[in-house]
Amino acid sequence: MKNYYTTLSEEILSVAKSGKDTVTLQRQLFYIRQAKLEQSLNTDELKKTFWINIYNAFYLITLKETKLGKEIFNLKRIKIARAVFSLNDIEHGILRKYKFRIGYGYITNPFYSNFIKTLAVNKVDYRIHFALRSLELEKKTIDCFDCEEIENQLTVVTNDFIRLETEFDHESKTIRVSAFLLSYLRDFGGKKTVKNLLETIFERDLKEYKLRFKTYKRTEKLLQVS
Numbered sequence: 001m002k003n004y005y006t007t008l009s010e011e012i013l014s015v016a017k018s019g020k021d022t023v024t025l026q027r028q029l030f031y032i033r034q035a036k037l038e039q040s041l042n043t044d045e046l047k048k049t050f051w052i053n054i055y056n057a058f059y060l061i062t063l064k065e066t067k068l069g070k071e072i073f074n075l076k077r078i079k080i081a082r083a084v085f086s087l088n089d090i091e092h093g094i095l096r097k098y099k100f101r102i103g104y105g106y107i108t109n110p111f112y113s114n115f116i117k118t119l120a121v122n123k124v125d126y127r128i129h130f131a132l133r134s135l136e137l138e139k140k141t142i143d144c145f146d147c148e149e150i151e152n153q154l155t156v157v158t159n160d161f162i163r164l165e166t167e168f169d170h171e172s173k174t175i176r177v178s179a180f181l182l183s184y185l186r187d188f189g190g191k192k193t194v195k196n197l198l199e200t201i202f203e204r205d206l207k208e209y210k211l212r213f214k215t216y217k218r219t220e221k222l223l224q225v226s
Contacts, residue, residue: 006053009057010146047095048095048128048131048150049150054080055087056135059075073086074086085116093120104182104184124187126188127154127158130186134161137161139160140156142157167199174212177212178199180212195209
């Protein structure tokens, strides 16, 4: 039986992607009871499914409504269970288990509300970073995240993103990867683990290669792709 809340998150993301009105669905999210949400999202798979879909949906909704750049991540506009969240609350508070946005993932933020701490995942999954940026992929293989398929979907979107964003310079033996891998390096387990991930995806020995990090602006890139 499908989980009501994850199904609702899939629906609002689908409608947001189509550019249609999400007001009715947003109202449903607002009137959810906090206790029911906590009880129903009782595994990391359910939590990741719900909050990744919600994040991506409200990323699109807020971008369309405000036309702002990086400021949209701090805006408190996401009303769920009579609480108000920002995109940063969802990413860093819930999906990264109440970490500071800065600090490479090493520093816990004690100032998040008890509600956010209750909703947070038990274990940080580095693949969520690719899922939260999957809207930027030119060829999107996943429309919405499904709790029954979430593990496979996270692997697919990670592989797709890495293949799209990674650049090799074989002469200088340098690999350039997306900047957010550095920003949240602890989530990935450090540079060695990042390189191991690249070796697995590209099926080659990269021990002699140096790892470098690119920079990009998320909102501008998404507007260009759209």
